[in-house]
Amino acid sequence: MTMIIHSGIKGFDEICGGGLARGSCILLHGGPGSGKTTFSTQFLYNGVVENKEPGIYVTLCENPDEIRKNMLVYGWDLKKLEDKKKLVIIDARPVGFTEDGYIVPNNTLFKGEGVPFSQITRLIVDTVKKVGAKRLVIDSITVLTTQYESQSYVRQGLLGLIQVLSSLDCTSLLITESQIESDNAQLERALVQGVVVLYYTRKGSSMARAIQVLKLRGNKHSSDIYLMEISNTGIVVHPEERIEIS
Ligand SMILES: Nc1ncnc2c1ncn2[C@@H]1O[C@H](COP(=O)(O)OP(=O)(O)OP(=O)(O)O)[C@@H](O)[C@H]1O
Ligand SMILES: [Mg+2]
Known part of the structure; x- marks a missing residue:
């Protein structure tokens, strides 16, 4: 039977x-x-604090220090969880720079691999096992999928990654x-098993946030679009308030 978290x-x-399977x-x-980064950090943070589930944040875009700093506005002290080994932030950005300012590729993670995404998948699996992670975030897979021109190569890479993750009992x-x-x-x-969309679109003279569950295998879910807010304590979804977005 599927366990819900x-x-x-x-x-x-x-x-x-x-909840999520x-x-x-x-x-x-x-x-x-x-709100992608906020949503996923909240998922990890509360995973640790409320559910005792260790988590891993793999960042392929943002600098880990930026994430730590930005998430403090919601009162989430990621460093504290990292110190307790309940959270690991993996810096998997494909490029870095040298002391004299040259941009250089991160060869250890991405170069000359026979199987697509093999290095990063390996790194994730090792870390999941090491910390006993039950939650994982990859921000974002677009950085992985846009590295390769061949659709079939990308498909293989994604399928492999998802298969590996599914075998790990890690949401x-x-x-x-x-x-x-x-x-x-x-x-x-x-x-994937599920698809969630975050909207940030013009409404009147300002912007509105909304969220929609497009697919969730095995769940009887709503497909409507609901109002979402980002507050001082993070993301709040309003299940009582459907909204129309343009
Ligand atoms: N305390 C706060 N209260 C309300 N809104 C906030 C607060 N702090 C940040 N925000 C909003 O949250 C937005 C950032 O969300 P977040 O970084 O999670 O989005 P993202 O989808 O990951 O963005 P990106 O595409 O840059 O990665 C900010 O642009 C800001 O509008
Ligand atoms: Mg982000």
């Missing part, structure tokens, strides 16, 4: 039909500033920034 996002479990792989789709959020109608987005959505 609490996401740690206020109001989100309700629109999922109870433990060990599942969920795609979190959203444009710039839509995973895979962040994606692919254009909603692109081939990559279709591919990503087909492979």
